[in-house]
Amino acid sequence: MITVKDLHKKYGDHPVLNGLNIEFPKGKVISLIGGNGAGKSTLLSVISKLIDQDKGQITLSKEDITNISHKDFAKRLSFLRQSNFTHIRLKVHELVAFGRFPYNRGKKMSKEDKQKVEEAITFMELDNIANSYLDELSGGQRQRAYLAMILAQDTENILLDEPLNNLDMKYSVQIMKTLKKFARKQGKTVILIVHDINIASQYSDYIAALKDGVVQHFGTTDEIIKPRILKDIFDIDFEVILNRGCKFCLYYN
Amino acid sequence: MRTFLLIFAFFILVLASLLIGVKQIDWANFNSIIESGSLVFKVSRFPRTIALILAGVGLSVSGLIMQQISLNKFVSPTTAGTLDAAKLGILVGLIFFPGTSNFTQMSFAFLFTILASLVFMQMLKHIKQRSLIYIPLLGIMFGNVLAAIGTFFGYRFDIIQNMETWLIGDFSKVLQGNYELIYISLPAVILTYLYANKLTALGLGEETAKSLGLKYNTLVFIGLISISLTVSAVMITAGAIPFLGLIVPNIISLFYGDNLKKSLPYTALLGATLLLFCDIVSRLLIYPFEIPIGLTISIIGGIIFLVLIRKRIRYA
Numbered sequence: 001m002i003t004v005k006d007l008h009k010k011y012g013d014h015p016v017l018n019g020l021n022i023e024f025p026k027g028k029v030i031s032l033i034g035g036n037g038a039g040k041s042t043l044l045s046v047i048s049k050l051i052d053q054d055k056g057q058i059t060l061s062k063e064d065i066t067n068i069s070h071k072d073f074a075k076r077l078s079f080l081r082q083s084n085f086t087h088i089r090l091k092v093h094e095l096v097a098f099g100r101f102p103y104n105r106g107k108k109m110s111k112e113d114k115q116k117v118e119e120a121i122t123f124m125e126l127d128n129i130a131n132s133y134l135d136e137l138s139g140g141q142r143q144r145a146y147l148a149m150i151l152a153q154d155t156e157n158i159l160l161d162e163p164l165n166n167l168d169m170k171y172s173v174q175i176m177k178t179l180k181k182f183a184r185k186q187g188k189t190v191i192l193i194v195h196d197i198n199i200a201s202q203y204s205d206y207i208a209a210l211k212d213g214v215v216q217h218f219g220t221t222d223e224i225i226k227p228r229i230l231k232d233i234f235d236i237d238f239e240v241i242l243n244r245g246c247k248f249c250l251y252y253n
Numbered sequence: 254m255r256t257f258l259l260i261f262a263f264f265i266l267v268l269a270s271l272l273i274g275v276k277q278i279d280w281a282n283f284n285s286i287i288e289s290g291s292l293v294f295k296v297s298r299f300p301r302t303i304a305l306i307l308a309g310v311g312l313s314v315s316g317l318i319m320q321q322i323s324l325n326k327f328v329s330p331t332t333a334g335t336l337d338a339a340k341l342g343i344l345v346g347l348i349f350f351p352g353t354s355n356f357t358q359m360s361f362a363f364l365f366t367i368l369a370s371l372v373f374m375q376m377l378k379h380i381k382q383r384s385l386i387y388i389p390l391l392g393i394m395f396g397n398v399l400a401a402i403g404t405f406f407g408y409r410f411d412i413i414q415n416m417e418t419w420l421i422g423d424f425s426k427v428l429q430g431n432y433e434l435i436y437i438s439l440p441a442v443i444l445t446y447l448y449a450n451k452l453t454a455l456g457l458g459e460e461t462a463k464s465l466g467l468k469y470n471t472l473v474f475i476g477l478i479s480i481s482l483t484v485s486a487v488m489i490t491a492g493a494i495p496f497l498g499l500i501v502p503n504i505i506s507l508f509y510g511d512n513l514k515k516s517l518p519y520t521a522l523l524g525a526t527l528l529l530f531c532d533i534v535s536r537l538l539i540y541p542f543e544i545p546i547g548l549t550i551s552i553i554g555g556i557i558f559l560v561l562i563r564k565r566i567r568y569a
Contacts, residue, residue: 045460048464049463049464050460050463050464070463070466070467070468071466072466073466074464074465074466075466077464078464079460079464081460081461081464086324086456086457086458087324087325087326087385088324088453088456088457088511089506089507089510089511090453090456090510090511090512091510091512094510094512095457098453098454098457098465099465101450101454101465101466101467102465102466106450106451106454107450133510153465
């Protein structure tokens, strides 16, 4: 379980997180929603130990994350950031193999390592492009390769900053289903930033709505997907339609 | 097949480098081989060939590491001010500690290259625009500023002419007794090979590397130290050799990718082969005189660089 207490972070004079509190329940899919600049990405970066907070505390299973070494942390929490593309020319299977880095520290891959890499590649339907170079793939294929790397890392907590970027509808749905399966079957905690409110509504157990660097609303998906709350967060009018037991949001006007 | 050709070319060029020179060795007369031949070999040909191989390997591998760290294919000792920093270091050594050993001067070169690399990395951190061309351009400007400072002091202390000798790389002065410092680049290269997997991960970017549990800053520092050692050692032995660290890793990357465990040996081999080739061309063009290798490689390297830019931009 990840607990965030009174988190503050400023970039220069510009405050991004203003005493943010939240407790992410274990084994659930939790979506972070909110407008641009609400502090979603910064929150994930701080939880992932990539940037230091100015004030506040984050605990992972009651352990303060500042006391956990990066080495051990990488076996417990993985983070996929928003735009990953560098000009590196790696083959897909080489990239996915880096997901096992926390376990083998760049030395020889164990049998388990190889198996996890294999599984992740198959899972993401990358078998036929496993030997292609990343810089020769489409944006969506590359995104799936990075997701496979995160899968291979096999951590209890998975943080994803807009994982559906560049993905078409088929793969978006497939990935959300996968994440849900992880939570259900393996008890993994998945925290992700989503911009498509209907995807969030469809696949998350909980939704945290951020605004001005604090969690404005947090609750089960059913509690959050309400016109009043959504309007409060995004400043536009929403209509919520119930169809076959699912909530859909209309906001295109 | 490609690999075999490369190894074959390497050995042919090593042999050629040992055999080509002003001093003709009379192969028919066995005694003359023993007498004159062995001296020429021991004092000149062998050191020269070794220096060429080590410089070629060292500079290409340094370029590769710089590209991994900076996430930019066109950053290299030539395009990040590293060569100019080494020159400035030697200059400062010459001015303040004249007449000291090569080792002292190399230490100054090392100090200045590591400082310049740290400054350059710091500059990169503050630049949002990560374009392929912008960053090397900045590096070249940075290098020019360092070079200008060097020229200014060189002029003031009246050692401009002295500076010219290491402004342009030249292996003709490599002789037994004055080239041995170049062996320092060897441990640096071996270190890179041992860290190959981790250095590959650097190429995934700081955040990804860190979230895989890598000690990013330590690793970057190890990389910079190894680069600085190599560049200073080559600079003190042969002078500035441009382009090698830029073009060799790029060519290898096109064929073998950026997984360093795999590509590092090829990068080293092609670096040595290309430098040997350029040196032999330098020795033969106006035989029995020589053109400095700095000129040959600037021309050959410059052309290859232009071709690579076109290719990279097309699919980057």
